[in-house]
Amino acid sequence: MTTKTLRMGALGITTHRRTFVVGLVMTAALFGVFLFALSVGKADITVIDSLKAAVGIPVGSPGDFIVGQVRAPRAFTAILVGATLGLSGAILQSLTRNPLASPDFIGITMGAGTGAILTMFLVATTSLWIIAAGATVGALVTAAIILALSWRRGIVPLRLILAGIGIGFVAQSTTQYLLTRMDVHDAGTALGWLVGSTTGRTWTHVTVSATVLAVLVPIILWNGRALRTMEMGEDTARALGIPVTASRAILAVSSVLLAAAATAVTGPIGFIALVAPALALRLTRSAGVTLIPSALMGALLLLVADQMSQLMPADLQFPVGIFTAAIGAPYLLWLVWRASRGGPS
Amino acid sequence: MPRRALIAIAAAAVLAVAIALSLAIGSRTIDLATVWQSLVDFNPDDPEQLIVRDLRVSRTVIGIIAGAALGIAGALMQALTRNPFADPGLLGINAGASLAVVIGLTAGLTGFAAQVPLAFVGAGIAAALVYAIGARGAAAGAPVRLALAGVALTALITSIINAVLLVDDATLDQYRLWVAGSLTGRQSEDVATLVPIVVIAVAVALLVSRQLQAVGLGEDAARALGINISVIRAIIIVVVTLLAASATAAAGPIVFVGLAVPHLARALVGASLPWLLVVSGLGGAALVLVCDVIGRVVARPSEIGVGITTAFIGGLIFALMARRMKVVEL
Numbered sequence: 001m002t003t004k005t006l007r008m009g010a011l012g013i014t015t016h017r018r019t020f021v022v023g024l025v026m027t028a029a030l031f032g033v034f035l036f037a038l039s040v041g042k043a044d045i046t047v048i049d050s051l052k053a054a055v056g057i058p059v060g061s062p063g064d065f066i067v068g069q070v071r072a073p074r075a076f077t078a079i080l081v082g083a084t085l086g087l088s089g090a091i092l093q094s095l096t097r098n099p100l101a102s103p104d105f106i107g108i109t110m111g112a113g114t115g116a117i118l119t120m121f122l123v124a125t126t127s128l129w130i131i132a133a134g135a136t137v138g139a140l141v142t143a144a145i146i147l148a149l150s151w152r153r154g155i156v157p158l159r160l161i162l163a164g165i166g167i168g169f170v171a172q173s174t175t176q177y178l179l180t181r182m183d184v185h186d187a188g189t190a191l192g193w194l195v196g197s198t199t200g201r202t203w204t205h206v207t208v209s210a211t212v213l214a215v216l217v218p219i220i221l222w223n224g225r226a227l228r229t230m231e232m233g234e235d236t237a238r239a240l241g242i243p244v245t246a247s248r249a250i251l252a253v254s255s256v257l258l259a260a261a262a263t264a265v266t267g268p269i270g271f272i273a274l275v276a277p278a279l280a281l282r283l284t285r286s287a288g289v290t291l292i293p294s295a296l297m298g299a300l301l302l303l304v305a306d307q308m309s310q311l312m313p314a315d316l317q318f319p320v321g322i323f324t325a326a327i328g329a330p331y332l333l334w335l336v337w338r339a340s341r342g343g344p345s
Numbered sequence: 346m347p348r349r350a351l352i353a354i355a356a357a358a359v360l361a362v363a364i365a366l367s368l369a370i371g372s373r374t375i376d377l378a379t380v381w382q383s384l385v386d387f388n389p390d391d392p393e394q395l396i397v398r399d400l401r402v403s404r405t406v407i408g409i410i411a412g413a414a415l416g417i418a419g420a421l422m423q424a425l426t427r428n429p430f431a432d433p434g435l436l437g438i439n440a441g442a443s444l445a446v447v448i449g450l451t452a453g454l455t456g457f458a459a460q461v462p463l464a465f466v467g468a469g470i471a472a473a474l475v476y477a478i479g480a481r482g483a484a485a486g487a488p489v490r491l492a493l494a495g496v497a498l499t500a501l502i503t504s505i506i507n508a509v510l511l512v513d514d515a516t517l518d519q520y521r522l523w524v525a526g527s528l529t530g531r532q533s534e535d536v537a538t539l540v541p542i543v544v545i546a547v548a549v550a551l552l553v554s555r556q557l558q559a560v561g562l563g564e565d566a567a568r569a570l571g572i573n574i575s576v577i578r579a580i581i582i583v584v585v586t587l588l589a590a591s592a593t594a595a596a597g598p599i600v601f602v603g604l605a606v607p608h609l610a611r612a613l614v615g616a617s618l619p620w621l622l623v624v625s626g627l628g629g630a631a632l633v634l635v636c637d638v639i640g641r642v643v644a645r646p647s648e649i650g651v652g653i654t655t656a657f658i659g660g661l662i663f664a665l666m667a668r669r670m671k672v673v674e675l
Contacts, residue, residue, distance in 0.1 A: 100497050102497075105496040105497055105500060149664050149667070149668050159667050159668065162664070163667045165667075166661065166662070166663030166664030166666075166667060167660060167664050168660070169601070169657075169659065169660030170664075172656065173656035173657040174653075174657065176652075176656075179521050180650065181647075185514075187518075188517060191507060194507070195504065270500055271500075271504075274497070315512075318508055319511070328501070329501050332497055332498070
C-alpha cells in the first residue's frame with residue numbers, strides 16, 4: 001500500500017493514500033451539504049449570495065439575515081459539534097478497543113443532561129446559555145467522578161467504561177426525578193433539550209465549539225501516534241517508548257472534554273460518536289484509529305441529520321437527536337447481528 | 346442445618362423486616378402494633394389501619410413481586426449467559442417493555458390489563474436481541490461488551506420513546522410517572538393478575554435450575570447428562586421475559602436489582618443454582634422494598650419513585666464494583 005508522509009516537526013502524520021483520498025472526498029461531500037444547508041430552505045437563496053452572507057459580506061437581500069444569522073451558524077454548529085463527537089468517540093473506542101464505547105453510553109452525556117435539567121429546574125430559564133453552562137458543569141463533575149473512580153495508578157479504560165455506566169445511571173435517575181417534579185410543559189421543554197437540537201444556535205455557539213476544538217485537536221494529534229501504538233498492546237507501546245499512563249490520561253480527559261463541549265452546545269446528540277469512527281474506519285480500511293476521518297465523518301453525519309430534520313413536514317419536526325438515532329440504530333443492530341453470527345469483534 | 350438453608354432463612358428474615366418497614370413508614374409513620382392489628386384484627390374505623398390496609402399492603406405486595414421477579418431473572422440470565430453483568434434492566438429488557446407500553450399509551454391503551462401483554466411483547470423482543478449479543482458467538486463471556494451492548498440498546502429504545510413523547514404531551518405526562526417506577530397507583534386486583542404469572546415462572550425456573558446449572562458446566566457435559574440444551578435455553582429465556590415484564594408492568598423499569606442481588610447471593614450460597622434463585626428472590630424483594638422506603642423518607646412530604654432510588658443506589662454500587670474489579674481483560 002502506498003503511504004504518504006506529511007512532516008511538521010513532531011506532528012508527523014503518516015497516512016495511507018486511501019485515507020488521504022477518503023478524507024478529501026468527505027471534505028468535498030461536507031462542503032456540498034454545507035452549500036445545500038445555506039441555500040435551500042423556506043426561502044431559496046442563490047449559492048453565491050448565501051456563501052457571501054455566510055462570511056459576512058452584505059448581499060442586500062433577506063439572505064443577510066436568513067443565511068448570516070440563522071442558517072450559517074446552525075450549519076457551522078452542526079459541523080463543529082459533529083466533528084467534536086466523532087473525535088471523542090474515536091479516541092474512546094481506540095483506548096478501550098471496543099466498538100461500542102461512546103461518550104453517550106458511559107455517563108458523560110447523561111451527566112451533562114442532569115446539569116442542564118437541574119439548571120432549568122432551579123432557575124426556570126429557557127436561556128440556552130445558562131442551560132449550556134449547567135450542562136458543562138454537569139459533564140465536568142460527572143467526568144471528574146468517573147475519572148476519580150477509575151483512577152488507580154493511571155486510567156484503565158475498561159474500568160472507565162464500567163464506572164461510567166454506573167455513574168450514568170445515577171445521573172439519569174436524578175434527571176428522571178427532576179422531570180417528575182416539573183410541570184408537564186417544562187418537562188416537555190426539558191425532554192426536548194435531552195434529545196439534542198441545533199435550532200437557534202448563534203455565532204457565539206460556533207465560536208465556543210471552534211475554540212474547544214482549536215485547543216484540544218493539537219493536543220490529541222500530538223498524542224495520535226501514542227494512541228495508534230497503544231492499540232497494539234500496552235507492552236508493545238511501552239517497549240516502543242510510549243509513556244502509556246500519561247498518554248492515556250491525556251487522551252481520556254480530552255475525549256471527555258470534547259463530549260462535554262458538544263453536549264453543552266447542542267444538548268446530548270446520540271450515536272454520532274458511536275457511528276462516525278466506525279464508518280471512518282471502514283471507509284479508510286485503516287488498521288488503527290483514524291482521527292481526522294472520524295471527525296470529518298462526524299461532521300458530515302450531523303450536518304446531514306440536521307438537514308433531514310429541517311426538511312421534514314411541519315407536524316414531524318423532531319430535534320436532530322432523533323435523526324442521529326435513526327442513523328445509529330441500523331449500525332447498532334448490525335453490530336448485534338454480527339455478534340450473533342460469531343463474527344470477529 | 347446446612348449453611349445454605351440458614352442463609353435462606355436469614356434472607357427471609359431480612360425480607361420480613363423490610364415488609365414491616367414498608368408497612369409502617371411513609372408520609373405518616375404508623376407504629377408496628379397498629380400495623381399488626383390491621384393485618385390480624387382489622388378495624389375499618391381506625392384511619393391508620395385503613396392506610397395500612399388500603400395503601401401500603403398492595404404497595405408492599407407489588408414491591409415483593411417486582412423485586413423477587415427481578416432478582417430471580419437476574420440470577421437466571423447470569424447463569425444462562427455466564428456473564429456477571431447480565432441484568433434485565435441493564436440489558437434493556439425493561440426498556441423494551443417500556444417502549445411497548447408507551448406505544449400502547451399513544452394508542453389509548455392505558456389500562457393495566459392492556460399494559461401487561463404489551464410489556465411481555467416488548468420485553469420478549471429485547472430479550473431475544475440481548476441474548477443474541479450476550480450468549481453467542483464472539484461476544485460470549487465478554488462481560489463488558491454485553492454491558493455496553495445493553496446500554497446501547499437502552500439508548501436506542503430511549504430515543505424512540507423520546508420521539509413518541511415529544512409529539513404527544515398527554516402520553517408524556519403519564520409516561521414520566523410510570524417510568525419513575527412507582528409502586529403506587531396500581532390497584533390490588535391488577536396485581537392479582539401478575540401473582541400467578543410470577544409464581545408459575547419461578548416454579549418453572551426452580552424445576553429446570555439443575556439442568557441449567559449442568560449447561561453452565563459446558564455443553565458437552567450437559568449433553569452427556571442427556572440434557573436438551575436448546576430446550577433449556579428457550580425455557581429460561583421465556584421465564585426471564587415473563588419475570589422482567591411482570592416486574593416492569595407492576596413497578597416501571599427498575600435497573601440493577603437483577604445485577605446486585607444475585608452477586609451478593611452468590612457470595613453467600615456459592616454456585617448452587619436452586620439456592621441462588623431462592624436467596625436472590627428473597628433478597629430482590631427486600632432490596633426493592635428498602636429502596637421504596639428510602640424514596641418515601643428522603644423527599645418528604647413528596648416521594649421518589651422506586652425506579653429512581655434503585656438506579657441511583659445501584660449505579661453507585663456498580664461504579665464502586667467496577668473500581669474494585671481486577672482488570673484481567675486488557
